[in-house]
Amino acid sequence: MRPTLIAGNWKMNGSLQSVIELVEGIKAGEAGKVKLVVCPPAVYLMKVGGMLDGTDIALGAQNVCDAQAGAYTGEISATMLKECGCEYAIVGHSERRALYQESDELVAHRFAMAVASGITPILCVGESLEERELGVTEAVVARQLDAVIEQQGIAALVQSVIAYEPVWAIGTGKVATPEQAQAVHEFIRHKLAALDQQVAERIQILYGGSMNATNAGDLLSKPDIDGGLIGGASLKAVDFLAIGQSV
Numbered sequence: 001m002r003p004t005l006i007a008g009n010w011k012m013n014g015s016l017q018s019v020i021e022l023v024e025g026i027k028a029g030e031a032g033k034v035k036l037v038v039c040p041p042a043v044y045l046m047k048v049g050g051m052l053d054g055t056d057i058a059l060g061a062q063n064v065c066d067a068q069a070g071a072y073t074g075e076i077s078a079t080m081l082k083e084c085g086c087e088y089a090i091v092g093h094s095e096r097r098a099l100y101q102e103s104d105e106l107v108a109h110r111f112a113m114a115v116a117s118g119i120t121p122i123l124c125v126g127e128s129l130e131e132r133e134l135g136v137t138e139a140v141v142a143r144q145l146d147a148v149i150e151q152q153g154i155a156a157l158v159q160s161v162i163a164y165e166p167v168w169a170i171g172t173g174k175v176a177t178p179e180q181a182q183a184v185h186e187f188i189r190h191k192l193a194a195l196d197q198q199v200a201e202r203i204q205i206l207y208g209g210s211m212n213a214t215n216a217g218d219l220l221s222k223p224d225i226d227g228g229l230i231g232g233a234s235l236k237a238v239d240f241l242a243i244g245q246s247v
């Protein structure tokens with residue numbers, strides 16, 4: 001059995017005060033049997049990392065630079081994230097791909113930098129509404145995965161998490177049905193199994209896209225859905241914890 005991972009992607013939300021309150025709320029509550037990860041905006045990583053010391057809650061970054069150090073204004077290296085206490089880093093979020101033109105190749109480089117620093121990348125993949133309607137969901141997800149596999153090799157995925165986030169379900173309140181999500185998760189696992197059975201069996205595949213305490217139980221009961229990457233519902237401690245308790 002793969003352990004369930006519930007990760008909160010806070011995106012560019014909150015203030016120092018609200019972030020402190022959110023972390024205090026999560027620490028004070030009961031997460032159930034799941035592993036929790038929180039991914040605050042980068043400027044709050046040190047603060048949140050300090051607050052999480054001595055707890056089982058892990059810290060994650062929302063992105064990581066594809067280079068080690070140097071003239072990359074605005075970027076943050078994997079080593080710096082590691083120093084802040086990050087155990088995870090999201091890479092290839094659809095908002096990064098769409099709003100900041102991050103290519104499959106760039107995402108693969110970011111993935112590699114995380115792995116090289118001992119940070120577990122949470123690799124996001126997923127199709128747009130147009131792509132789903134065209135029937136190319138699997139082709140899109142396969143292309144996004146292949147960019148990493150071809151550059152880094154299948155073995156690099158041992159140290160990673162995949163998040164299937166259909167773009168049409170992100171922040172829209174339109175959640176994929178458990179069957180729709182399971183079908184893509186199963187496709188991903190089968191694709192990996194064709195290359196490495198062990199990687200496929202061990203890798204955690206999270207679902208992301210309007211997951212909340214009401215729909216999480218059904219989604220997480222599916223055999224290939226090993227957790228969630230939560231946006232909106234991770235911004236309130238009770239809502240975030242309720243997702244963990246629904247397992």
Ligand code: 13P
Pocket residue numbers: 009093165169170171172173208209210211229230231232233
């Ligand atoms: P929502 O849960 O707000 O739909 O966001 C999902 C997401 O993008 C997590 O990375």
